[in-house]
Amino acid sequence: MKRPVLTLYCLLVYAFLLAPILVVVGASFNAGNFLTFPPQGLSLRWYVTFFHNDVFMRAIRTSLWVAAVATVISGTIGTMAALYYVQHAGRWKEAVRIAMLAPLLLPEVLTAIALLFFVYAIGIGTTTMIGMVVGHVLITLPFVFINVSASLESFDPSWDMAARSLGAGRLTRFRRIMLPLIKPGVIGGALFAFIISFDTFTISFMLKGIGTSTLPIQLFDYLRTNFTPEAAAVSTVSIVLTLVVVIVSEKVLGLRIHRF
C-alpha cells in the first residue's frame, strides 16, 4: 500500500458505515428476550416470531404491493418523460430536467405534509391507498428519469435514421431499435424505484390510512415501545430482500444503476 495512513483511515470509515447494519443483523440471532450484550446464545426464534406476526406480515405485503404499483406507474411515466427530454425537449431541456428532479430536490417532509393536506382538500383522504401510491410515484420518478435519460444520452440518432431510410415504421423503430437500447436504463431505474419505495418512510408515514402501514412504519412504531430482537429479525429480512434485488440487477442482468 502506498499511503498506509489514508488506507487505514478509509477502512475505519467503511467500518463506521457498516457497523449499525452489521449490529442489526447480528442482534437478530440473539436468543435472549431483550437486546443484551453479550447475546444469550444464538437462535432463530425471533425469525419464527416475526413470520407468525400478522401485523408485520401484513406490513410486508403492503410494502411490496405499494412498491410494485408505484414502480410500474413511475417507470412508465418516467420513461416517457425521459424520451421527451432527450429527443424533443429542445430549449426546454433544462426546465424539464429540473421539474423531473424536483421531488428529489424538495424536502421530503414538506412534500409529504403538502400531499397529505391536498388529498384531504380534494376529497380522496387516506381511507384508500391512492394518496400513498401517488406519493411513492412522486419520489421514485426522479430515479427512473435519471436512469433512462442516462441510457438515452448514448443513443445515436443515426441508427434511427438508418432504420427509417430502410422503410421501418415508427412503431417498428421504437420496438426494434429504441427499446433494446434503453432497456437496461428502464429496468435499472425501475429496480431502484422499487427499492426507494420499499424503504421510504416519511411519505408513507404522513399518507398512511388505517391498516395500511408499510414495513418501515410498522418497524418504527414497534421500536418506540418494544425492545425485543424481533425488530432486528424484521430489519434483516428487509435488508436481504433489498440485497437480492440489487444482486439480481447487477450480476444477472449486468446493470449498473445510476443513483445520481
Add this chain to the structure above:
Amino acid sequence: MMPARRKGLGPLILIAPAAVLLGVFLVLPYLNIVVMSFRMPGQGTPYGAGFTIGNYTKFFVDSFYLLQVANTLWIGLITTAICLVVGFPVAWQLARGAMRFRALAYGLVLSPLLVGIVIRSYGWTILLGNAGLINRTLTGMGLIDRPLPLMYNALGIVIALVHVFLPFMILPIMAAIQGVDPSLESAARSLGASRFTAFRRIVLPLCTPGIQAGCILVFVLSLSAYVTPSLIGGLRVKTMAVTVVDALIDTFQWPWGSALALMLSVTGALCVVIFARLTRMKWKVGRT
C-alpha cells in the same frame, strides 16, 4: 440531411403524464400548503374559517421555536462539516487511489443507501444506548463506571445523521476529483509548488462544485430528517422536523404545522443561498 422532424403535438404526449402528475400532485399541494399556513386554527377541526398571519407571528414571538430552529440548523451544520472532513479523504482514495478493491470500496460507500433509514437508525440505538454495545463494552473493560450519554442528545443525533448522509457527501466529491486531470498537479509540482500548495491552489478550486453539491445535499437532508432524530433524540432533544410532524400527527394543527414546515424550509433555503454566495466569493479570492 433528413427532413425536419415532424413538429406538432405528437411528442408532447410523452411529457403529458409527468406534467399532469407534477402539476396536480406537487405544484398544487405546495400552493395549498402556503394557503393553509395562513388559515385560522380550528376547534375540533384541522383548520377554521378565515385567514390570519397569526401562525407566523406565533413563530417569531415564541423564542421556543426560534431556539428549536437554531438548534436544528446547528445540528445540520455540524453534520455537514463532519461529513465533509470524514468523507473527503475517502472520496480522494476512491477517485485516485490505485486500489485492487475499488469496486468493493465503492459498494461499501453505497451500501447504507440501500438499507432503510428506520433500520439504520435502529442500528445506532443498539450501538449508542445506555445498555448498548459501546457502553457495555466499555464498562465490561472497566474503562467507565457509568454509561456515557451517547443517545437522547444532540451528539447521538449527529453521529447517526453523519452515517445516514455520508454517501451523499462522498459521491459528488469523488465525481469532482475524478474530473481533475492529475497532470495539472504534476505541472504545479514541477514548477516548484509543494504538495500542499498544489492541492490548495489547483485541486481544491477545481473540485469545489462537488464539495458544494455534497454540502448542500447533506445540509438540506439533515434539516428535514425525521426518523433519525425521532428515534435517537427520543423526547428529550427534538429537531424542527420532529416537532412539525408531531404537531400534525398528534394534534392536527394543520395551519400551525404548515407555517412551521414552511419556515423550516425557507430558513434552510436561505442558508443554502448564503452558503453558495460565501463559498463562491471565497474561492474567487483564493484564486486571484
